[in-house]
Amino acid sequence: KAGVTQTPRYLIKTRGQQVTLSCSPISGHRSVSWYQQTPGQGLQFLFEYFSETQRNKGNFPGRFSGRQFSNSRSEMNVSTLELGDSALYLCASSLGGTLSGANVLTFGAGSRLTVL
Amino acid sequence: QQPVQSPQAVILREGEDAVINCSSSKALYSVHWYRQKHGEAPVFLMILLKGGEQKGHEKISASFNEKKQQSSLYLTASQLSYSGTYFCGTEGGSTGNQFYFGTGTSLTVIP
Numbered sequence: 001k002a003g004v005t006q007t008p009r010y011l012i013k014t015r016g017q018q019v020t021l022s023c024s025p026i027s028g029h030r031s032v033s034w035y036q037q038t039p040g041q042g043l044q045f046l047f048e049y050f051s052e053t054q055r056n057k058g059n060f061p062g063r064f065s066g067r068q069f070s071n072s073r074s075e076m077n078v079s080t081l082e083l084g085d086s087a088l089y090l091c092a093s094s095l096g097g098t099l100s101g102a103n104v105l106t107f108g109a110g111s112r113l114t115v116l
Numbered sequence: 117q118q119p120v121q122s123p124q125a126v127i128l129r130e131g132e133d134a135v136i137n138c139s140s141s142k143a144l145y146s147v148h149w150y151r152q153k154h155g156e157a158p159v160f161l162m163i164l165l166k167g168g169e170q171k172g173h174e175k176i177s178a179s180f181n182e183k184k185q186q187s188s189l190y191l192t193a194s195q196l197s198y199s200g201t202y203f204c205g206t207e208g209g210s211t212g213n214q215f216y217f218g219t220g221t222s223l224t225v226i227p
Contacts, residue, residue, distance in 0.1 A: 004157075031213055042118070043158075043203060043217035056214035090157065096213060103213060104148070105205075107157035
């Protein structure tokens with residue numbers, strides 16, 4: 001079956017601009033979560049959506065937002081870009097159950113954002 | 117709530133063994149392990165549930181000590197294909213779908 005698809009794979013923006021990243025989960029997966037990966041901080045959780053509702057949110061400023069559509073596809077948006085937003089943004093999908101240990105994440109290849 | 121991994125980096129020769137540790141300051145109910153090769157997405161290796169359960173993947177196994185809030189990943193007779201960055205992840209958030217990942221351990225296997 002098809003994996004998690006993220007677009008675009010690479011993009012370059014300048015400070016102050018905004019960016020929208022897209023994620024298509026594995027068919028049947030209803031949970032989509034987003035992570036920021038940087039060399040110094042590792043994988044940092046941004047937010048998680050399930051059935052179009054944000055269930056969990058990490059400790060990121062309000063410039064980072066997301067949404068999920070009825071087909072489980074998700075987008076994340078970063079407004080007023082800063083240099084420090086340069087990172088690899090990973091999307092992961094899972095079944096989204098609430099039983100501990102029931103969720104295995106399947107990651108997409110990521111969108112590498114460079115802010116100049 | 118980010119788990120702490122050690123070591124940060126390790127270099128092995130083919131056939132050698134390695135241990136990667138992951139510890140958390142909060143109670144753990146499960147630990148996930150992922151491997152990310154350079155330029156690729158992280159890939160799920162295994163999940164460990166409370167009870168000291170050990171799981172295996174190829175010649176990679178892991179243990180989970182819930183009392184000590186620690187997990188260890190054991191790589192036996194390492195192969196070149198084991199090179200990558202290993203992350204442990206713990207569940208959190210209101211529904212357990214918010215993962216906290218360690219900062220990663222870079223493993224390099226050389227011939």
